[in-house]
Amino acid sequence: MGTSSSFSSFSGRLAGHGGAHAVEIARHHGVDTMFTLSGGHVFPIYDGAVKPEPAVRLLDVRHEQTAVFAAEGVGKLTRRAGWAVVTAGPGVTNAVSGVATAHFNGSPLVVVGGRAPDSRWGQGLLQELDQPPLFAPITKRAWTVHETAGIGPAVDEAFTLANSAHRGPVFLDVPMDRLYDQAEVELDGRGPAADRAPDPEAVAGIARLLGEARRPVLVYGSDVWLDGAERTALEVAEELGVPVITNGQGRGVLPGGHPLLANRARGLALGNADLVVVVGTPLDFRLNHGLFGGRDGAPPAKTVHVTDSPARLATHLTLAGAASGDLSLVLRGIADGAKPGPEVERWRASVSETAAAAAATDREALGSGSAPIHPARIYGELNRLLDDDAVVIGDGGDFVSYAGKYIEPAKPGNWLDPGPFGCLGTGMGYSVAARLSRPSSQVVALFGDGAIGFSLADVDTLVRHRLPVVMVCGNNGVWGLEKAPMRMIYGYDVIADLTPQTRYDEVVRALGGGGELVTDPAEIGPALRRAFDSGVPYLVNIATDPENVYPRKTMGV
The missing domain is CATH 3.40.50.970 (Thiamin diphosphate (ThDP)-binding fold, Pyr/PP domains)
Known part of the structure; x- marks a missing residue:
């Protein structure tokens, strides 16, 4: 047959x-x-x-x-x-x-x-x-x-x-x-050939908006990486000289330290922009549903959405421009047609100064010697050990939010987190994938102590299949995303506590890996180095301050 x-x-x-x-x-x-x-x-x-x-x-x-x-x-x-x-x-x-x-x-x-x-x-x-x-x-x-x-x-x-x-x-x-x-x-073998050429008029319209804007911002999301447009995206940003914010696997399209990277000036950039061009990510809660501008009396910004397929274009707000198709072709068309005005240079300098000031402030937290341990200190130590091609995986709430703030990947596609669905338990599976897909790279999985409970038994999988991964647990003994907001709303909290300093590291050792508990901030760096040198799945279980709450404007953002 x-x-x-x-x-x-x-x-x-x-x-x-x-x-x-x-x-x-x-x-x-x-x-x-x-x-x-x-x-x-x-x-x-x-x-x-x-x-x-x-x-x-x-x-x-x-x-x-x-x-x-x-x-x-x-x-x-x-x-x-x-x-x-x-x-x-x-x-x-x-x-x-x-x-x-x-x-x-x-x-x-x-x-x-x-x-x-x-x-x-x-x-x-x-x-x-x-x-x-x-x-x-x-x-x-x-x-x-x-x-x-x-x-x-x-x-x-x-x-x-x-x-x-x-x-x-x-x-x-x-x-x-x-x-x-x-x-x-x-x-x-006769499959359909998809035509992903963008509408040239739509692309030209976005280019005109960029040419007219005085305070434009580009936002690059995961689809920039998944659609293979990361190199074009970097070239376009540099040609236009426009501040860029990245999220998801778009992190690293502009490497950490790039003068156009505005992640540490996000509030200023998105709050004072007059045009925001969002590429390869939905206009969801992470981007205030596409509502930008309005900060310090500034008028609302115009919003442009660029996606890899028409079905992904936002329909819940009025867009100033929209285009879909091959993201490299869309971005190249925009850059070829846009001529940003002289005001953009002043805007870029303002955003850059704000980002630099935030980075200077970060240094104090990243070097904190406080006890109990401030989560930022962990990332200050980790940043010194990460290679440019390291794959960093986040699986948690507050602890991983700090990672998003303090870790800037050097390359795109190297940051994995649960994404907008917010499903905890991704970390072990992503660790397996990273070790197989990037066999010569460092793989670091960051867990909150709540998230690690979803999949800790799969350390056995890492051990049996000889997949060395450095695991770091920010162990504050609470469900941080729930405890602080519940206190704020009701004045008390329930079912938001875990056992302090649970020895998850001993579980990892029992399953055949390595691990240790760290309570002194001075021991974080040496413990991480031991983990990288071990050649086995290794958990650095770090007791962090349960009263340290990641600052949020709204729950879930």
């Missing part, structure tokens, strides 16, 4: 059982590692992974959420969809938060789930559940394949969708009996 798919990018014959078909297509899409937790519903996929040469690596974890976060992390770091395979029922439901996180992050991801057999569906089988409806709101597509001959084309479609702008997760489940069945399939 033969079949074809309008999404086919694979050309050739597939033979054998359904699991072998799935693996062959995944390999075609650049997959070299399958993240999973052993389950009988997907045994044929494992069989397909280990028999051919070269084999697809099976990396098994202790909780399916870690498998999905690892696959999402691969997508973030390599800009090519990672692959998670989970067993039916609870295996699939455990994957939901990871898929939702990928949805909000725009991360390319393919999740294949096992499913109870078609042959006896409706008879109360083990883990019998119609799973795709769970994923419909948080994927580009979620569906079931009911024919063995359709598995290869469906997996091909899944990877093609996940890797196409706007990137995101795709879920596919396959009944167990269809995976075991045999079939032969011929695919013709």
Whole structure:
């Protein structure tokens, strides 16, 4: 039998059982590692992974959420969809938060789930559940394949969708009996060619707005990295001489210390701007929903939104300009058509002075010798040890907020955090992904003591698979994002306390890694150096001040 798919990018014959078909297509899409937790519903996929040469690596974890976060992390770091395979029922439901996180992050991801057999569906089988409806709101597509001959084309479609702008997760489940069945399939490799050329008039309109603006700001987000536009974005910023704010994986497009980087003058830049051009990130709560200007009596700023696909353009406010398509082409078109006026130089100098003043103030906190330990001191020590290509992972609340303030990546794509969905527990999966995707780079995972409880058992995964990672836990014994706001609202707090100085480091040692507890600020640097030199998963568990609250204007921002 033969079949074809309008999404086919694979050309050739597939033979054998359904699991072998799935693996062959995944390999075609650049997959070299399958993240999973052993389950009988997907045994044929494992069989397909280990028999051919070269084999697809099976990396098994202790909780399916870690498998999905690892696959999402691969997508973030390599800009090519990672692959998670989970067993039916609870295996699939455990994957939901990871898929939702990928949805909000725009991360390319393919999740294949096992499913109870078609042959006896409706008879109360083990883990019998119609799973795709769970994923419909948080994927580009979620569906079931009911024919063995359709598995290869469906997996091909899944990877093609996940890797196409706007990137995101795709879920596919396959009944167990269809995976075991045999079939032969011929695919013709005739996939659709996407036209991502931007509208030249829209681009020209944005260029005119930039030429007219006196206090413009550029904002670069994760899609600048994921769309491969990071080099063009840097060139455009420098040609225009406009202050730049970065977020998500856009951090590092302008390396730390770059004169145009305005992250430490964010309030001034966005509050006093007359034009803000937001590229590759949604106008969500992190950017005040696209409402800029108005500070110190300044009029509201005009907002421009540039996205990698039309569906991502903001619709909740009136935009002064908008464009979508290949972000490199959009940015190059804007720069070629814009001629910023002389006022921009004065504006740039003002923003730069404010950023420099903030950096000078930072030095006191970064070198703080206070006890209990100020979280900033940890980042003062860590910054001295980080290489330019280090991958830094944030999984936590207040502690990671400080990281966002004090750590500026030297390169784009090297900062991973949960993103706007705010799902704690990403850190171990992202650590696995980073160590595999960047084998020669430092990998540092920053955990709050609340977040580390979500996935600490997966240190076992790091140990078993020999994946050395430096882990740092800011251990203040409280749920910081909840305790302080609840006190502010009600005058008291409940269920916001953890046990102070819990020995998470001893758990890591028990699982085969290394670790230590630090209570003296003078010992932070030496402990971090021991972690980097250890060659094993190593946790530096640092007791921090529970009364130190990250300053926020609003909850969740």
